Amino acid sequence: MKIEKIKLEHEIFANCYLVIDELSGEAAVIDPGFYAECLPAALKEHEGIKVKYILLTHGHFDHIMGVYGLKEATGAEVCIHEKDAECLYNDERSLARGAMPMAQQPVHADVLLKDGDELRLGDTVIRVMHTPGHTPGSVCYLFVNDRVMFSGDTLFCRTVGRTDLLGGSAEDMQSSIRRIIALDGDYRVYPGHNRETTLDSERVSNHWIRRMNKN
Numbered sequence: 001m002k003i004e005k006i007k008l009e010h011e012i013f014a015n016c017y018l019v020i021d022e023l024s025g026e027a028a029v030i031d032p033g034f035y036a037e038c039l040p041a042a043l044k045e046h047e048g049i050k051v052k053y054i055l056l057t058h059g060h061f062d063h064i065m066g067v068y069g070l071k072e073a074t075g076a077e078v079c080i081h082e083k084d085a086e087c088l089y090n091d092e093r094s095l096a097r098g099a100m101p102m103a104q105q106p107v108h109a110d111v112l113l114k115d116g117d118e119l120r121l122g123d124t125v126i127r128v129m130h131t132p133g134h135t136p137g138s139v140c141y142l143f144v145n146d147r148v149m150f151s152g153d154t155l156f157c158r159t160v161g162r163t164d165l166l167g168g169s170a171e172d173m174q175s176s177i178r179r180i181i182a183l184d185g186d187y188r189v190y191p192g193h194n195r196e197t198t199l200d201s202e203r204v205s206n207h208w209i210r211r212m213n214k215n
Contacts, residue, residue, distance in 0.1 A: 001124055001146050003190065006042045008034045014063045014192045017150060018042060019143075020049055024122025028053040029076070030141065030150050031192060033062045035069030043074075052121060053111075056080040057152025057192055058138040059087025060165075061096035061104060068105035077110035079119065081130060084137025085109045095166065113139060131180065133173025134161035140180065142187070149187040149199065155180055157189075157197040160208045174212060181209060 002020040006029075013033030020027045027049045032039060043051065051074040054067055059080060064087065071078055080088065087094040089106035096104040111119075115130035127142040134153040138161070141150040153161035160177055163170045180199070187199040202209060 001121075001143065001148070003148070004042065005190075006039060008036070008038055008066075012062055013065070014060075014153075015190065015194075016066070017190055018046070019121065020046060021122035021124040025049050026052045026121040028055050028121055028126070029070060030055045030190075031057055031063040031152065032066030032070045033064065035066035035073075039066060039070065040073060050074075051076040053119060054078045055119075055126070055141055055150070056084070057140070057150060057154075058135040059084035059094050060135065060153070061091070061094045061100060063152070063192065064088060064094060065096065065100065065102075065104060068107045071107060078107060079111040079113055080109045081128075081137030081139050082112040082114065083132070084135055085112055087135075087137075093166065115139075129179070131176035133163055133169055133176045134165070136167045136169075136172075138176070142183075147185065147187050149180075149189050151180075151189050151191045153192040155189060155202060155206075156191045156193060157195050157202070158206050158208075160206070161192075177209060177212065 004018040006016040014031045017030040054076045091097040091104040113128045117128040119126040129140040131138050131154045163173050189197045
């Protein structure tokens with residue numbers, strides 16, 4: 001499996017990742033916050049791949065503004081948890097209204113995800129872990145065999161996602177983080193913003209988790 005971080009035009013947009021199952025050539029784009037020259041250019045560098053899925057960790061605008069253009073270009077299936085699906089066509093729910101100079105182009109999900117669902121890129125299995133707190137429909141994507149996690153805005157390097165936005169819940173966030181740190185073994189963690197980390201590192205050094213464990 002190959003993972004490439006695609007740098008979008010503006011720092012406001014989330015980390016966008018291209019994940020490729022090299023044996024089958026099937027690929028997924030995770031959290032395309034913007035669709036401009038950089039994203040199609042990144043795809044063209046990998047001749048022969050087929051983008052099968054657009055995987056969304058949640059429905060905020062900085063993670064989804066590129067979904068319409070990417071789906072039009074690739075025909076990929078849009079996957080989002082059922083509790084955040086409305087964000088794809090409701091710019092108030094996505095927080096895009098008033099935050100972006102361009103309009104959000106509405107799109108509908110092809111796959112409504114639930115906790116425990118599994119998707120495949122070739123022989124690569126992707127497990128959906130529902131992790132509400134930042135939004136009601138936040139998820140992490142676990143590539144269990146590769147020990148890789150895409151954590152969206154739930155878990156970051158040394159902190160966790162904010163819960164003071166529309167639909168956020170501090171109680172749900174705490175429950176989600178407890179589920180994540182209870183996973184077996186270590187994972188390489190690719191978050192929605194800032195740099196990569198590992199689950200073992202966060203278990204030890206994440207101040208939010210350490211405070212939570214003391215309570």
